[in-house]
Amino acid sequence: MNQLTSSDVHSHIVIGGGISGLGAAFFASRAGTPSLVLEQDDRVGGCMNTRSFAGLEDFWVEAGSHSCFNSYGHLLTIMEEIGTLGQIQAKAKASYRLWRSSKRVSILSALHPLELIASLPRLRKLDKEALSVREYYGQGLGRKNYNDLFGPAFRSVICQTADDYPAAALFRKKPRRKDVLRSFTLPSGLAEIPQALAQSKGIEVRLGAVVDALSPDAGGYRIELTSGETLRAERVTLAVPPDVATRLLQQVAPAAARATGRIGVAEIDSLLLAFDRKDLNLPRMAGLISVDGPFLSAVSRDFLDHPRYRGFAFHFPGGRLEAEGQIAAACQALDVAPAKVAAVRHERNRLPSLRKGHWDLVVELDQALASASGSSMAVTGNWFLGVSIEDCLTRSHSEMTRLFGRF
Ligand SMILES: Cc1cc2nc3c(=O)[nH]c(=O)nc-3n(C[C@H](O)[C@H](O)[C@H](O)COP(=O)(O)OP(=O)(O)OC[C@H]3O[C@@H](n4cnc5c(N)ncnc54)[C@H](O)[C@@H]3O)c2cc1C
Structure with missing residues (x-):
């Protein structure tokens, strides 16, 4: 330099x-x-922040963004030019689970299918550009569906309450490049x-x-x-x-x-945990969407197998919980004793509150x-x-x- x-x-x-x-x-x-x-x-x-842990070989966890998609046109063009597109890796398929009443439960358990069927025809008629997330998805997916499932899911995406967020800013439809993996990471x-x-x-x-x-x-x-x-x-x-x-x-x-x-800006405390695989008795999962827990969301590193370790990033509202409380809450959600944590890191993320x-x-x-x-x-x-x-x-x-x- x-x-x-x-x-x-x-x-x-x-x-x-x-x-x-x-x-x-x-x-x-x-x-x-x-x-x-x-x-x-x-x-x-x-926020593109991949972190490794001292003493854990080459194992890493994403403290911030974890997924890129074949709809990211500008990113793909850049990656082609700087030579990283050829190295992309598919993410292993896994599902998110809900963390509700101190239990991991399936996403489907929170869905109200009849309300969804009755509400969906409304979704197409709503003006996404003019409405908040709560207005748009609350009407288009149903109020109960929004409160029990989609509200917490959207909150976990932006690590803050999504209710007043502009609906159009949450997900934008973008053309996909069929020659590129749908969702990817890098080695x-x-x-x-x-x-x-x-x-x-x-x-x-x-x-x-x-x-x-x-x-x-x-x-x-x-x-x-x-x-x-x-x-x-x-x-x-x-x-x-x-x-x-x-x-x-x-x-x-x-x-x-x-x-x-x-x-505004939302402050987020991100806790990164690594475990020896043998210490976790937990099926592969993409992460946790918290409905009523102290954390907002957790993203696992299970999308890319490592022979020895598994890892997670738990995202908490900034400044609410001390380090020990964060580790205790995360370990409870993973059903493992805090003594089994192989390595830990604390990171700070900031995201805008639109x-x-x-x-x-x-x-x-x-x-x-x-x-x-x-x-x-x-x-x-x-x-x-x-x-x-x-x-x-x-x-x-x-x-x-x-x-x-x-x-
Ligand atoms: C937990 C989490 C998960 C996410 N997951 C995804 C995902 O899977 N896919 C996706 O597409 N997006 C995801 N995002 C969103 C995406 O990663 C971010 O929105 C994006 O990376 C932000 O980039 P940025 O450059 O605008 O801001 P930032 O990444 O915040 O960069 C701003 C930079 O400015 C620097 N800076 C600040 N003040 C100063 C100063 N005074 N002088 C010099 N430098 C300064 C900061 O240090 C920082 O490096 C996620 C975000 C978070 C937090």
């Missing part, structure tokens, strides 16, 4: 090295503009993707670079790091969570900052951004179209087209 001096003026600096930021840097480089990515952490990837987990992206041509990454402030500077931008270093750039892309974007936009686009300031009316807010933000910065600043992330990896990349692609023209 190059050492920069304060006199350097970069063509394009991206703040945030998650998939949105790395994707933006990738598209900018394809448009002929090299990019410097500033990432506060000691690794790239943000060393999904973090291989951001890691490979960070090494690709036209992208330079600086880790441990915490951006503290952003201000206008002679037609470009001045970026201050908490280390005291100052960088300059002709163009800047923000690819950070909405609360960080709000702070960084204050001086350069105050009206845009007012819009982003209305987007609300009904979000699309108006994005229009307001985009207008404020365009009038304050023309085409010299972009904002991307998982808080525009939705939280999926492909939603992030779709926004990054359209923002880079706005900044650099068609490529």
Whole structure:
């Protein structure tokens, strides 16, 4: 990695090295503009966070995203170019179970089939773009089905209550590429993707670079790091969570900052557990959807067999339960004594809390951004179209087209 001096003026600096930021840097480089990515952490990837455990050979668990699909068009194009598409691995089939009244039960046990049959014809007539998740799926799948099954299932997808979330942001229909596995991972987990992206041509990454402030500077931008270093750039892309974007936009686009300031962020405590296979008496499963437990969801690593270990990521509402309480709750759900845990890790995840009316807010933000910065600043992330990896990349692609023209 190059050492920069304060006199350097970069063509394009991206703040945030998650998939949105790395994707933006990738598209900018394809448009002929090299990019410097500033990432506060000691690794790239943000929520694409595959973690291994000291002393457990090559065993890993996904602390964040765990599945990519053949409907992720931008992602597939990127993976083709950076050489990771050829390595994708099919995920073994397994079902989710519900965690209800301190028991693991089948998904079907919570379904009200007659209500579903009576409600489904309504679903097609409802305006998904205008309704919240609760309004849309509550009417279209039935109130009891929503409360007992689908509400908890959607909550487990976004690790927070889904009731007020915009229905269209939860699942977007996207064309599938039939030549690619429907759902896949990579041999060393999904973090291989951001890691490979960070090494690709036209992208330079600086880790441990915490951006503290952003201000206008002679037609470009001045970026201050908490280390005291100052960088300059002709163009800047923000690819950070909405609360960080709000702070960084204050001086350069105050009206845009007012819009982003209305987007909340859910804090998530993620507990990663590894077990020796022989210590778990549990059938293969995809994970747990919690109906009334202290955790929101659990995702297993059973989709890719390991000869010796099994692993799980349990996601809890942030700051509610101490480490010991988390481990006790997870072990109860897995029917195993805490003493059998072979390794443990704690991670923090953050996801945006989008609300009904979000699309108006994005229009307001985009207008404020365009009038304050023309085409010299972009904002991307998982808080525009939705939280999926492909939603992030779709926004990054359209923002880079706005900044650099068609490529
Ligand atoms: C538990 C969980 C499971 C998920 N499962 C899936 C899944 O299976 N499939 C799927 O498609 N999606 C999934 N998602 C969603 C998806 O992973 C995320 O929405 C996406 O990775 C977010 O990418 P991002 O770059 O927008 O944000 P982030 O990943 O949050 O990246 C933002 C980056 O900005 C950095 N940053 C913040 N502030 C600063 C600063 N001041 N200076 C410098 N850097 C800064 C952060 O350190 C971070 O690296 C999941 C998410 C979670 C949490």
